[in-house]
Amino acid sequence: MKGFLASRNRRFADRRDAGRQLAQALAVYRGQHPLVLAIPRGGVPVASVVAQALDGDLDVVLVRKLASPANGDVAIGAVDEQGRIQLTGRSAVAGAGMSYVRAEAARQRAVIRKRRALYSPDRPHADPTGRLVIVVDDGLATGATMRAALDAVRQHHPAALLAAVPVAAPDSLENLDDLADDVICLHAPAHFRAVSSFYEDFHPVTDTDVVRVLSTPPRPSAGLPVSRPAAFDLPDASLSGDLAMPPHARGLVIVAHGSGADRDNPRDRVLAQTLQRAGLGTLLIDLVTVDEELSRTVAFDIPTLADRLAAVVAKLHHDPALATLPLGLAGDGTIASAALAVAARRPRDIAAVVTRSGRPDLAGAGTLARVTAPTLLIVASEDRPLLALNRAAQRRIRGKNELVVVPGTTSLFEEPGVLEAASKFARDWFARWLGARARPPRRRPTGGRGADRLAS
Incomplete structure (x- = not known):
């Protein structure tokens, strides 16, 4: 007993x-x-x-x-x-x-x-x-x-x-x-x-x-963890982020962005809070500096974005307080391809990937074939061209993957309740796969791939 x-x-x-x-x-x-x-x-x-x-x-x-x-x-x-x-x-x-x-x-x-x-x-x-x-x-x-x-x-x-x-x-x-x-x-x-x-x-x-x-609506949370600034000095840029860690976090999700102030957008703040309520830490980080945002050159440079994200992952693995936590990657748009490139490059370090309205196709067929981390692709039903690109990319991903089609919405998830629903899909995916790497111990021990589902 x-x-x-x-x-x-x-x-x-x-x-x-x-x-x-x-x-x-x-x-x-x-x-x-x-x-x-x-x-x-x-x-x-x-x-x-x-x-x-x-x-x-x-x-x-x-x-x-x-x-x-x-x-x-x-x-x-x-x-x-x-x-x-x-x-x-x-x-x-x-x-x-x-x-x-x-x-x-x-x-x-x-x-x-x-x-x-x-x-x-x-x-x-x-x-x-x-x-x-x-x-x-x-x-x-x-x-x-x-x-x-x-x-x-x-x-x-x-x-x-x-x-x-x-x-x-x-x-x-x-x-x-x-x-x-x-x-x-x-x-x-x-x-x-x-x-x-x-x-x-x-x-x-x-x-x-x-x-x-x-x-009865659930009462408001007793309090989410307070985020603190996080800075990463890389050879080609100094990146800014916000780190929030709930007590006894069982994983850390890097929510990466491709523009200088994008980590303040509502889509990613809602996602971060949803993950934090599930006992997951979050790092919201801009991979593009404010100055680079003005020129719009780095925002579409997939190799540079992937190099910077990989460098952030490496620094987290050298942080004594965070090194043991399973890592997940989340990103929209072109950052989705950078996240998948890092997952292909560092398969032992990345436990799961989630993309929302992403461009995974930009990672390239060879990179996608090397992705073994469980990957969730979330796409809006009304963005037909993007849906087709995600389905084509999904077929090339070697590891466990699913594609969730969120009905009746555009790629920005602006319709009422849709953003929260998309965030819950991401939460459940990260909780499942990061939890598999850091499963809560029992108090007293006793002796696929390619799925495509329609969100409701």
């Missing part, structure tokens, strides 16, 4: 009280912008408090228990949104044959479909890929629903996956070890009766309650 356990007798005033106490046990994950997934309905009030305390995103993972044919209050297993079934040892004792299990699973999946339509009518559910994910419920009896939830989330390849509950039967916790990287439980009494017996107030949570919680 993993995680933190408090053995003393414990009762909770209500689910929000349980959420506050659970958030304290999870405080080490604040600053990593976790995705907190609640198991409805009872887990939602608990998870809401946890997500707020950790400055994370809140959503639900939809699973349903399979009831015993002899006693509807007893779970013999659970089913998830995709129809995967998890059975407990009680299924045989309860006399549940497979015909009963399949029929019960079909009934519960119908409930899941109705809840998905009710809970998320106008938005896609959060993508766990590459993120720190914490699955929360108000307690575990058999643990069947939690197992089904963890198994469903694991299919999306999170960077780390945790189960967190206020109270649980000890044997239900042990059954999670093979699915969770860590299990956090505040109270696991030897003589477990029912989850409700550990709450003073355990009134039913309704669908209306869940919709209200999920539709």
Whole structure:
């Protein structure tokens, strides 16, 4: 059994009280912008408090228990949104044959479909890929629903996956070890009766309650890291940048620009803040000086831009405070080709690349063929010529890559909400691949390419 356990007798005033106490046990994950997934309905009030305390995103993972044919209050297993079934040892004792299990699973999946339509009518559910994910419920009896939830989330390849509950039967916790990287439980009494017996107030949570919680806008962040100036003296230029490092950063993304003051543009400030909330450091840096911006010559000189970006990467690797962090590169326009050139030149140093409305084709076919770092190309649907250039470049990239087409927008992402959506695609990509190089350690260890998707 993993995680933190408090053995003393414990009762909770209500689910929000349980959420506050659970958030304290999870405080080490604040600053990593976790995705907190609640198991409805009872887990939602608990998870809401946890997500707020950790400055994370809140959503639900939809699973349903399979009831015993002899006693509807007893779970013999659970089913998830995709129809995967998890059975407990009680299924045989309860006399549940497979015909009963399949029929019960079909009934519960119908409930899941109705809840998905009710809970998320106008938005896609959060993508766990590459993120720190914490699955929360108000307690575990058999643990069947939690197992089904963890198994469903694991299919999306999170960077780390945790189960967190206020109270649980000890044997239900042990059954999670093979699915969770860590299990956090505040109270696991030897003589477990029912989850409700550990709450003073355990009134039913309704669908209306869940919709209200999920539709409440998240409160503003408790604070992003303060950026500080960063200067890089290179043989041919002195470059200026802004470095921001959240506590316990698990990676650093260089957001490079091709004009003297471009790092102040809203597109990259939004991207930087989105990355910082995910526990990633950012370096916004201008590869072109103010004087060079006036002549517009260096802005289109791909070899010079690539040389300067490579020199910045080298200097970061010699900084004792930053040298161990996995590095990502992000860039628009011609900087996209410079970033890919550096990734091809320094494959061991660059963990991932993201381009937005970029010109990767300018890197050249030979350079693209040497890129092995996972690469995400983000392109606006209305910029057809640029979309064609990105698709052609994508086919030449040797490493893992994807192309995301953001619908109904131009290359500047000026339409409402589009810039934030594009930034979240970049965040998830960097969190996935930088996290793979710097995966959070387990507290107690236990023994493609070429995809093209349409953003919604």
